[in-house]
Amino acid sequence: MGPVGGLGLAVVAAAVAVGSCGRKEAPGGSSGVASSASAAASVSAAAPVAATAKRPPAPPGDAERGKKLAQEHECHRCHDGAGLTAAPREKHCFHCHQQIVTGEFPAPKHALAKWRPNVAPVQDVPTLEGAGRFDRSWLFAFLQEPHDLRPALAPTMPRLAIDAAEAADLTSWLTRDATSVEAVSLEGASLERGRELLEQRACGICHELGGAPLPQRPGFTGSETQRKAATLAPDLRLTRERWEAAPLVAWIQDPKRLKPDTLMPSMGLKRDEARDVAAYLLRAPLAPAAPRPVPPRLPLLERRVTFAEVDTAVFTKICRHCHGNEDAELGDGGPGNTGGFGFSPRKLDLASYAGIAAGLLDTKGERASVFAKLDDGTPRLVAVLLARQKEEAGRPDPRARGMPLGLPSLTPEQIQLVETWVSQGRPR
Numbered sequence: 001m002g003p004v005g006g007l008g009l010a011v012v013a014a015a016v017a018v019g020s021c022g023r024k025e026a027p028g029g030s031s032g033v034a035s036s037a038s039a040a041a042s043v044s045a046a047a048p049v050a051a052t053a054k055r056p057p058a059p060p061g062d063a064e065r066g067k068k069l070a071q072e073h074e075c076h077r078c079h080d081g082a083g084l085t086a087a088p089r090e091k092h093c094f095h096c097h098q099q100i101v102t103g104e105f106p107a108p109k110h111a112l113a114k115w116r117p118n119v120a121p122v123q124d125v126p127t128l129e130g131a132g133r134f135d136r137s138w139l140f141a142f143l144q145e146p147h148d149l150r151p152a153l154a155p156t157m158p159r160l161a162i163d164a165a166e167a168a169d170l171t172s173w174l175t176r177d178a179t180s181v182e183a184v185s186l187e188g189a190s191l192e193r194g195r196e197l198l199e200q201r202a203c204g205i206c207h208e209l210g211g212a213p214l215p216q217r218p219g220f221t222g223s224e225t226q227r228k229a230a231t232l233a234p235d236l237r238l239t240r241e242r243w244e245a246a247p248l249v250a251w252i253q254d255p256k257r258l259k260p261d262t263l264m265p266s267m268g269l270k271r272d273e274a275r276d277v278a279a280y281l282l283r284a285p286l287a288p289a290a291p292r293p294v295p296p297r298l299p300l301l302e303r304r305v306t307f308a309e310v311d312t313a314v315f316t317k318i319c320r321h322c323h324g325n326e327d328a329e330l331g332d333g334g335p336g337n338t339g340g341f342g343f344s345p346r347k348l349d350l351a352s353y354a355g356i357a358a359g360l361l362d363t364k365g366e367r368a369s370v371f372a373k374l375d376d377g378t379p380r381l382v383a384v385l386l387a388r389q390k391e392e393a394g395r396p397d398p399r400a401r402g403m404p405l406g407l408p409s410l411t412p413e414q415i416q417l418v419e420t421w422v423s424q425g426r427p428r
């Protein structure tokens with residue numbers, strides 16, 4: 001048994017548990033698709049290879065340059081693994097939160113108790129160990145245009161400033177010591193048997209499968225390790241985008257062989273069973289992903305909105321974590337102020353009224369207002385919030401990087417508050 005203790009028990013629990021576990025809607029959302037029974041029935045061994053268009057292969061890159069780029073873009077402020085030395089705690093976007101949750105962080109008990117529920121959704125992130133298991137062309141595309149992979153994980157990989165040449169170098173670095181695996185042929189594999197195994201082995205305890213939902217969505221019962229594993233389990237709909245057949249069969253048989261620190265336990269499948277499951281994941285017809293709608297933009301509020309209200313609901317709550325004041329607080333002001341994740345300093349301090357009024361550095365390094373209107377009349381401050389909603393819907397806005405960077409978009413009501421405040425002339 002892997003690190004997920006008591007999985008057997010949990011499987012039994014899962015079989016009787018019903019209800020959702022507050023998972024966010026995945027972009028390839030599994031709403032309104034065929035029931036699992038009909039999904040299984042519609043699959044036959046003769047099913048054609050998936051219609052997913054093949055991406056162009058990743059151009060060759062330079063792993064040494066890739067390593068340097070990883071340092072410049074500070075992948076180690078979020079990810080462990082891949083030979084990176086973790087950033088110190090005061091720079092790390094997940095370690096500090098993890099320590100608050102476990103109580104290791106040096107702070108009074110009452111402070112930890114107050115913070116804990118707020119940091120809980122920002123404590124998990126995949127490591128970059130064993131990234132050579134992924135299809136290179138997928139990695140190359142993902143680094144330039146990331147998308148959501150894990151339905152239960154709130155943060156996403158941020159859109160960093162990575163161009164094609166840099167993505168090729170990073171891909172070479174990430175895949176430099178891929179585990180070699182036996183060649184495999186999926187000829188004659190049974191998709192039906194693959195589907196049966198997915199259901200029997202309760203893969204749905206941790207995974208969603210958008211487009212052919214797995215029966216069990218147990219919620220986060222079980223141990224802390226199991227909660228973490230379920231949070232970090234990708235939507236299996238994406239397997240065909242991310243994997244070639246040979247590493248996939250090896251993974252399904254023994255995940256630790258390809259990624260020693262993975263939280264996916266070995267599920268005890270024999271090689272021919274792993275082959276059937278792999279064939280199903282790579283080839284079964286899936287219902288098309290329901291397009292994720294961009295939430296409605298609410299009309300301006302009639303009532304007066306003060307800075308104090310927007311500050312509590314938005315700036316202090318969320319933006320300050322990356323746009324702090326470098327003098328008033330411990331730390332460096334954050335990546336949105338003094339630079340980080342490969343971005344140059346934009347000097348945007350959202351921790352006070354004066355800071356916001358002082359604006360930011362534009363791409364030419366000149367001071368500019370954060371309220372300046374884009375060509376469609378939307379103030380920049382509002383445009384970045386709307387851009388994040390569009391990124392989540394899979395339609396990044398070329399004019400603006402979505403904010404908060406790599407974190408869930410604000411609610412329509414929070415955006416309405418910011419927009420109303422700006423339109424009223426930013427009263428104090």
Ligand code: HEC
Nearest residue numbers: 070073074075078125126148149150155156157158341406
């Ligand atoms: C601000 C935090 C942050 C930074 C900085 C960051 N990432 Fe990520 N990355 C994430 C998160 C969160 C995910 C998980 C996304 C998901 O599951 O949807 C992720 C996912 C990934 C994945 C997919 C891994 C998997 O197992 O699915 C790769 C590869 C990756 N990042 C590479 C990088 C590289 C290379 C860098 C530096 C150039 C980097 N990331 C910088 C937060 C970050």
Ligand code: HEC
Nearest residue numbers: 089090091092093096097114115118119122317318321322
């Ligand atoms: C030194 C420790 C520390 C570091 C480093 C840190 N945080 Fe936090 N973070 C906190 C604390 C404490 C809270 C809870 C604040 C509260 O409840 O008032 C928090 C809360 C959050 C929240 C939750 C906000 C909400 O919705 O209530 C987000 C998002 C966040 N941090 C993002 C980040 C990002 C992004 C980074 C990396 C740039 C980061 N944090 C680095 C300590 C830290």
Ligand code: HEC
Nearest residue numbers: 004126201203205206229232233234239242262263264267
């Ligand atoms: C206890 C939770 C858990 C269970 C049960 C589980 N998995 Fe996983 N699985 C994970 C996690 C976590 C990952 C992500 C691996 C990582 O990043 O370390 C994963 C990754 C995968 C991947 C790669 C997906 C990708 O896009 O990278 C496949 C395929 C997969 N699992 C198949 C299965 C199958 C088939 C079963 C049932 C036989 C199963 N899993 C059961 C937790 C689980």
Ligand code: HEC
Nearest residue numbers: 318319321322335336343346380381384400401403404405
């Ligand atoms: C995880 C860190 C992070 C969080 C959280 C975050 N930002 Fe940012 N922000 C950045 C970084 C990094 C940049 C610089 C990006 C660039 O130069 O393209 C930036 C840039 C900006 C810009 C300038 C964008 C442009 O194109 O000129 C605005 C405006 C902005 N952020 C607003 C916000 C607001 C409002 C929030 C809270 C809702 C927020 N940010 C939360 C990291 C963050």
